[in-house]
Amino acid sequence: MVLPFIVLTFFSLLGTSCFASSLVSDFHVLVTLKHGFQFPEPALSTWNSSSPRSVCSWAGIRCYRGRVVAVDLTDFNLFGSVSPLISGLDRLTDLSLAGNNFTGSIAIANFTNLQFLNISNNQFSGSLDWNYSSIANLEVFDAYNNNFTAALPLGILSLKKLRYLDLGGNFFNGKIPASYGNLASLEYLSLAGNDLNGEIPGDLGNLTNLREIYLGYYNVFEGGIPKEFGKLVNLVHMDLSSCELDGPIPRELGNLKALDTLYLHINLLSGSIPRQLGNLTNLVNLDLSNNALTGEIPFEFANLKQLKLFNLFMNRLHGSIPDYVADLPNLETLGLWMNNFTGIIPQKLGQNGKLQLLDLSSNKLTGKIPPNLCSSNQLRILILLKNFLFGPIPEALGACSSLTRVRLGQNYLNGSIPNGLIYLPLLSLVELQNNYLSGMLLENSNGSLEPAKLGQLNLADNHLSGPLPYSLSNFSSLQILLLSGNQFSGPIPPSVGQLHQVLKLDLSRNSLSGEIPPEIGNCFHLTYLDMSQNNLSGEIPPEISSIHILNYLNISRNHLNQNIPRSIGTMKSLTIADFSFNDFSGKLPESGQFAFFNASAFAGNPHLCGSLLNNPCNFTAITNTPRKPPADFKLIFALGLLICSLVFAAAAIIKAKSFKRNGPDSWKMTSFQKLDFTIFDILECVKDGNVIGRGGAGIVYHGKMPNGVEIAVKKLLGFGPNSHDHGFRAEIQTLGNIRHRNIVRLLAFCSNKETNLLVYEYMRNGSLGEALRGKKGGFLGWNLRYKIAIEAAKGLCYLHHDCSPLILHRDVKSNNILLDSSFEAHVADFGLAKFLIDGGTSECMSAIAGSYGYIAPEYAYTLKVDEKSDVYSFGVVLLELLTGRRPVGEFGEGVDIVQWSKKATNCRKEDVTSIVDPRLAISVPKDEAMHLFFIAMLCIQEHSVERPTMREVVQMLSEFPRHSPDYFQSSSSLATSQQSKNTEKDTKCAKFKQDILV
Numbered sequence: 001m002v003l004p005f006i007v008l009t010f011f012s013l014l015g016t017s018c019f020a021s022s023l024v025s026d027f028h029v030l031v032t033l034k035h036g037f038q039f040p041e042p043a044l045s046t047w048n049s050s051s052p053r054s055v056c057s058w059a060g061i062r063c064y065r066g067r068v069v070a071v072d073l074t075d076f077n078l079f080g081s082v083s084p085l086i087s088g089l090d091r092l093t094d095l096s097l098a099g100n101n102f103t104g105s106i107a108i109a110n111f112t113n114l115q116f117l118n119i120s121n122n123q124f125s126g127s128l129d130w131n132y133s134s135i136a137n138l139e140v141f142d143a144y145n146n147n148f149t150a151a152l153p154l155g156i157l158s159l160k161k162l163r164y165l166d167l168g169g170n171f172f173n174g175k176i177p178a179s180y181g182n183l184a185s186l187e188y189l190s191l192a193g194n195d196l197n198g199e200i201p202g203d204l205g206n207l208t209n210l211r212e213i214y215l216g217y218y219n220v221f222e223g224g225i226p227k228e229f230g231k232l233v234n235l236v237h238m239d240l241s242s243c244e245l246d247g248p249i250p251r252e253l254g255n256l257k258a259l260d261t262l263y264l265h266i267n268l269l270s271g272s273i274p275r276q277l278g279n280l281t282n283l284v285n286l287d288l289s290n291n292a293l294t295g296e297i298p299f300e301f302a303n304l305k306q307l308k309l310f311n312l313f314m315n316r317l318h319g320s321i322p323d324y325v326a327d328l329p330n331l332e333t334l335g336l337w338m339n340n341f342t343g344i345i346p347q348k349l350g351q352n353g354k355l356q357l358l359d360l361s362s363n364k365l366t367g368k369i370p371p372n373l374c375s376s377n378q379l380r381i382l383i384l385l386k387n388f389l390f391g392p393i394p395e396a397l398g399a400c401s402s403l404t405r406v407r408l409g410q411n412y413l414n415g416s417i418p419n420g421l422i423y424l425p426l427l428s429l430v431e432l433q434n435n436y437l438s439g440m441l442l443e444n445s446n447g448s449l450e451p452a453k454l455g456q457l458n459l460a461d462n463h464l465s466g467p468l469p470y471s472l473s474n475f476s477s478l479q480i481l482l483l484s485g486n487q488f489s490g491p492i493p494p495s496v497g498q499l500h501q502v503l504k505l506d507l508s509r510n511s512l513s514g515e516i517p518p519e520i521g522n523c524f525h526l527t528y529l530d531m532s533q534n535n536l537s538g539e540i541p542p543e544i545s546s547i548h549i550l551n552y553l554n555i556s557r558n559h560l561n562q563n564i565p566r567s568i569g570t571m572k573s574l575t576i577a578d579f580s581f582n583d584f585s586g587k588l589p590e591s592g593q594f595a596f597f598n599a600s601a602f603a604g605n606p607h608l609c610g611s612l613l614n615n616p617c618n619f620t621a622i623t624n625t626p627r628k629p630p631a632d633f634k635l636i637f638a639l640g641l642l643i644c645s646l647v648f649a650a651a652a653i654i655k656a657k658s659f660k661r662n663g664p665d666s667w668k669m670t671s672f673q674k675l676d677f678t679i680f681d682i683l684e685c686v687k688d689g690n691v692i693g694r695g696g697a698g699i700v701y702h703g704k705m706p707n708g709v710e711i712a713v714k715k716l717l718g719f720g721p722n723s724h725d726h727g728f729r730a731e732i733q734t735l736g737n738i739r740h741r742n743i744v745r746l747l748a749f750c751s752n753k754e755t756n757l758l759v760y761e762y763m764r765n766g767s768l769g770e771a772l773r774g775k776k777g778g779f780l781g782w783n784l785r786y787k788i789a790i791e792a793a794k795g796l797c798y799l800h801h802d803c804s805p806l807i808l809h810r811d812v813k814s815n816n817i818l819l820d821s822s823f824e825a826h827v828a829d830f831g832l833a834k835f836l837i838d839g840g841t842s843e844c845m846s847a848i849a850g851s852y853g854y855i856a857p858e859y860a861y862t863l864k865v866d867e868k869s870d871v872y873s874f875g876v877v878l879l880e881l882l883t884g885r886r887p888v889g890e891f892g893e894g895v896d897i898v899q900w901s902k903k904a905t906n907c908r909k910e911d912v913t914s915i916v917d918p919r920l921a922i923s924v925p926k927d928e929a930m931h932l933f934f935i936a937m938l939c940i941q942e943h944s945v946e947r948p949t950m951r952e953v954v955q956m957l958s959e960f961p962r963h964s965p966d967y968f969q970s971s972s973s974l975a976t977s978q979q980s981k982n983t984e985k986d987t988k989c990a991k992f993k994q995d996i997l998v
Contacts (some may be wrong), residue, residue, distance in 0.1 A: 022091075026068040028051035029088040030061070038079035067091040074118070081529045082106050097122065098142070109134045119452035120144040120418065128167070130470060132158040144190065146167035152177055152191070161185055169193040178203040190214035192239065193910075195926070197221065200245075202228035210983065212237040215769065216263075218913055218926055219243040224269070241287070242266040242911055249288075251276040259287040259427075265311065269293060273317075275300040287311040289335065297322055304328065311335040313359065321346055321360070326370075330354055337361040337383070339378060344368070345389075350375050359383040361407070365746045369393060369408075374400035383407040385431065388601045393437075394419055400423060402602075409433040409458065417464075421472065428453050433460040433482065440466030441488075444474055451730035453477055460506065460916050461485035463913075468512075473498035484508040488565070491515070492531075497522035498550060503858075504528040508554065511535055516555070521546040527864050530816065532552040542567050549573050551864045554582040556604075563587075568732040569594045573864065577601055586619045669747040672736035677705040679750055682759055702762065711747065715755065732758070738803065742795035744818055744828040763818035763826060772884055780823075780865025785881045788825040789932065790957045792817045795827035796874060798869045810865055812873035813854045813887075814880050818911075853887030853896050857942055868944035874953065878932055884917030898940050901933075909934045931960050 007074040034040050034047050037357035045059045056063035062070035068089055074096045075981060076322040081104040089095075092111050105126035108117060127145040132138075132155040141159070144166040145382070152167065153653040160182055175792025176196055180189075181203030189207065192214040200221055204213075205228025213235065215221075220245050229238075244269040253262070254276025260283060269291040277286075280302025286304070286949075289311040297312070304310075307328050313335045320343030321336065322739040329352050337359045344367030345360065353376030361383045368391035373379055379400055385407045392415030393408065403424050409431040416439030422430055423444040441464055454475045460482045467490035468483070475481075478499050488510040499505075505526060520529075521543025527550060533823065536558040544550075553574060558575025564795040568590025577597055581604030588594065588602060588610030599612055609617040661671035669679040683800035698716040705711060721995040736746045750757040765771060768788060771780050771806050780788075789921025809816075809827070816829040856872035859865060876887050879897050891900040905911040912933040916924055935956050941947045948956070 011162070023055060023066050023068075024052045027055045027088055029085055030058070030068070030071075031455075032054065032083055032085050036081050036083045040078060043073075043076040043078060059449075059692050065093075069113075070094035072096045073100065078102065087111065112136045112137065114138055116140045116831065118142040119146070124148065126695045128153040129158075130155060130766060132156055135159070137161060139185075140164040140168045143170065147171060147931055149173070152180075152196075154179065154182075157182060159183070163209075166190040167194070167336060168217075171195060173197070175199075176201055176204070180204060181206040182875040185209060187211045187234075188356075190392045192219065193217045193585055195221055198222040198527075199312070200226055200240075201691075202226035204584075205229050205231040206862040208352070210235055214239045216241040216243040217910055220913070221245055222707065223247065225250050225253070225264075227252045229253060232256060233258065235259055237261045239263040240267070242914070244268055246270065248272075249274055249277070249293075253277060254279040256280060257282065259283055263287045265291070266906075266914070267291050271295075271310075273298055273927065277301070277302045282306055283613065284330075285309040288315070290314040292316060294318075296320075297325075299324075301325075302327070305966045307331055308354075309333045315339055317341065319883055320344070323348070325349065326351065327351065332378075333357045337363065339363055341365055347369055347371070349373060350379065353378065355379055356402075357381045362386045362389070363941060366390070369413075371396060373397070374402065374714055377402045380426075381402060381405045382410065385409045389413060391415070393432075395419075397421055398424075402865075403427050404759075405429045407431040409435065410966075411435055411895040413437060417441070417459075420446065422454065422457060423471065424453055426453060426967060430454065430455045431456075431458045432462065435462050437464055439464065439670050440875055441469050443469045444471035450982060456480040456483040459486065459508040461724070463487060463491065467491070467506075468493055470495045475499060475708055476501065478502050480504045482506045483510070486510050488512055492536075492556070494519045496520055499523055504722060506530045508532040509536065513537065516541055516544070516560075517677075518543040520544060523547060524549075526550055527573075527858075528552045532556045534558050536907045537564070544568070545571055547571070552576045556582070558582050566591070568592075578825065583781055588612055601900075637684075638884045649851060666752050667750060668749045668752070670733070670736070672746055673747060676707045677709065681705050682711070682713060682748070682750060682757065685711070686715060686757070698758075710764075711760045712760045714758040714760065716758065734803075734805070734807075737809075738798075740798045740802075742791045742824070742826055746827040760828070762823040762933045763828070764818035765823055767815045768817040768819060768825065769814035769880070770813060771823075772880060773886060782820060782920050782928070785920075786928060786932065786962070788817070788819070788823070789878060789881055790954070791825035792877065793874065793950060793957055795825070796870060797954045798910055799827070800870070800950045806867075808865065808867060809870050809873075811851055811854075812870050813851050814875065814877050815851075817877065856944065858944055866944065867950070868947045871939050871950060871953065872941075872944070874950070875936045875947075878936035878939065879915075882912070882917065882936065883915050883920060901936075905933070909937070925962075928960065932957075961995065 004095040030047060032827060034044055037044070044059060051961045052510060055061060055068060059071045060076070061068055063650065070093060071089065072094065072837045077096070078100040079100065082102055082105055084188060084617065087981065090110065091113055093113050094116040095114060096121045102122040102124060104124065106119060106948045107130055109131045112134065113915055115137055117138060117140065120142045121144065123146060127150040128148055138157060139160050139161050141164065142164060148170040150172065152172050155178055156165065157179055163185050165183070165186060172194040175198035176191060178201040184207070187209050188209050189210060196219040198221065199216060205226060210597060216239055224242060224247030227250040230250060233255060236257060236258050238239035238261065241263045244263070244267060249264065249269055251274040254274060257279065259280050262280070262283060262285070264461040272295030273288065273293055275298040275479055278298055281303050283304050283446055284306050286307060287309065293315040295317065296769070297317065302322070302768045304811065305328065308330050310331060310333065313623055316339065318340040321341055324348045325331070325334065325651045326348035327347035331352060334355060335357070341363040342365065347370045348414050350353065350373035353374060356378050357380060358373065359381065363787040365387040367391065369384065369389060371394040373394065374396060377400060380402055380543055383405070389411040390413060393413055395418045398418030399422035400426055403425050405428060406912065407429065414437060414569065417432065417437055419442050435578065450746070452474050455477050456479060458480070460483070463486065465487040473495035477760060479501055481499070481502055481504070484506045487958045489512065490506065491514030493511055494893065496517060500523065502523050503525055505523070505528065508530040513536065515538035517530065518541035521541065521784035524547060526547050529550060536555070537560060538559060539562040540555070542565045548571065550571060551573055556578040557580070559582065563586040564579060564584055566589040569589050571593055574593050578593065578600060578601050580948070584605040585650035588608055590610060590612065599883050602608055602613060612755045642660050667679050680908065682703065690701040690995050692702045698714045701712060701713040701715070703711050716775040732749045736749065738746070743762045744763065746758060747761060748759040750759065764884065796809065796812065799809060811829060816827065818826045818997050820826065854873040854876045856869040859869065876897060879901050881888065883901070885897055885898045891897065901915055904914050910928040912929050913926060916929055935953060938948050939953065
């Protein structure tokens, strides 16, 4: 009995010793791993070297029978690299390094027990050509959102047990291997967000266990959707969006009875929608939008009772909207806008009580708006504009408290506005313009003390009547109020002064009477005020001059009287004003802004006098009868006229011939650095044969000085002997002192009584606009374009943030960004520049600020520019760099590059590939294109306050981690995509892990 006990004890001790030795080995591997991490504390504070036996209690570590079997460092915010020695943890079944900032390559091998591997959401690079046969038991492999390159790895075919494979959001290129169709156990496959091309192999249809497939976003496939996908009978989720698929939708997809999500949007799919899709009775989300589909909505879609999201917008569909759409019991989102649908909107729509978003705009629908769209207070967005709808707005919408946006403009609606509609508590936008609405705008009767959130109200061009309600003062957040073209009567309520946030107020073309309330002076943010064509009387309240940023004032065609207040002349921001056709009297003030107004602004006021009106206030009529001049006087007068004519003609000839020979007494040159040439050398360049450009600011000449220096001479237009200086020379002096690498240097200023010349350094490669769209366009590769963007941004940043006084460009465009012999960018043309004194805004303008296609939207109704207007224009330049297109003229009537880019990408940076310059399609790194597009979208925000400063733009452009120059030459690249799916995907990944461990 003693001997067996001794033997048993020996083997027990031996086993314990082996376990302890293996755990020590695992301990040393983990310590080595930690040494490879940067900033491991405090996440790995428990990973200390004091006791190997404590390994199993370390953060992220799980042990089984004395060995480390799981390492989970998910979202530990770790940096650094992962040592190859990790393979020493030879008993691992689970390894997750997801959600960190690991860089460099990674190799996973010799893990014979490994089942779960997640390295997603890091910055690993290189290829994935591993020894997969040494991890043959792997079931979950997630490498999403890294920087892996090269072709998709073929070694994965060794993983016969693989159920979950995500290689999306990387830089893989080439074709999808047809042999991937042999991964028979696969249930989840994502290759989205790469640079894959070629045709989608039909062999993937052999993956009959597949439940989810993602192949879109940044991939650019040839051909269409393989009909073999109809064999994926267990598929639940199919996302093939945004990858340039063409051809018809295969009717075989109707076999996928388990499918609950089908995303095929943003492709080039054509033909009719196959009726077989009506067999997908489990479908919850269907998005076929932004394609070229034709025909009608199939009747078989009546079977899709589970449908929540139904998007067919931006196609070429026609016919009527089927009545059964209203009977879909779970429908929440219906987007059919921008098609050719006709007929009426199904009148039962909304009765399911779940409808949240309805957009049927830009069709040819007629009939009435359904009465029960908001039957259960779920409807948030209602957009029906640009149709042929008639009849009243349903009264029930006045009680739909869930509404946030209502856009019903440009229809034929009549009747009154439902009581309470515009006072709904969550409503931010109401557009009912261009209809036939009538009746009164009622006071708010709900008695709510909570201020309304309405920011924009447009009721223009209807037949509304009655007084303006005092309840308008409830709209403390209102920024735009458009009530023009109606029949409103009575006085303007004093409560209008409580609209402290309003920017634009248009009450024109009504029948308003009484005096202008002085309280309007409390609208401090007002930039646009139009009260023209009413029956207003009395005097202009002097309080109106308290609106210091008012740009546009129109009070014409009223019955206003008495004097025009002199204080209006102090409103330096006021650039357009119209006082015409009133009963003003007295002397017109001549100081301040009045000196800049045109005489037509005061027409139709017969009792108004002043020098501007050619109606002197102290004019006394001469009553003496004039005597007839004698005949000899007539002869002398005629001879005098003849002599004067000859003198003027001779003077003109002499002036023309002597332009270049005027002596130093006639021409004055102010140089801003030491120059080795004279005014005469400069004048020698100013001739027609040397013209290299013409613009609104002047004519540009090219010249070469005797010492070999090349210059550009700009002859400014609009200056003559009677021109006022208005600080121009002081401005030129300031510009001449500017020294910045990315700003064209002003060398000298030359002038005489009639001409002003600006002398600049010459930029050999012309303008960015010419380089992008001229013969040189082929030389502007992506790397050069990105560099130009940074350099131009630095130049503008210097003007906005480092000059004293601060300088506003006002005409930022690609033609005003010049390129030197090294293609370095220089910001040019300050002919329209104004200064920002003491950090304030430019309140005085004498010309249109900017060029067509580059002008910020707020200028249209505020006529106010600030540094954010320059930022908007720079955003347009960034879009030019991305697309290679002109800002206007290539997108159809009334569409510019901003509108086109937003529509083509749905404002999603992930979809930037649809607009990138085709000349760059192969070489552009998509993460950089996505980043540049993101910055452009920030710059062109509709509201200026949401735009970044140029300093922030420079920072965003410069600090983005870019690829090496070799990368540009050797590889096309991909940005990550599907970021919105991270949470969903991680949840699914975790679920697979649980399934495996069970």
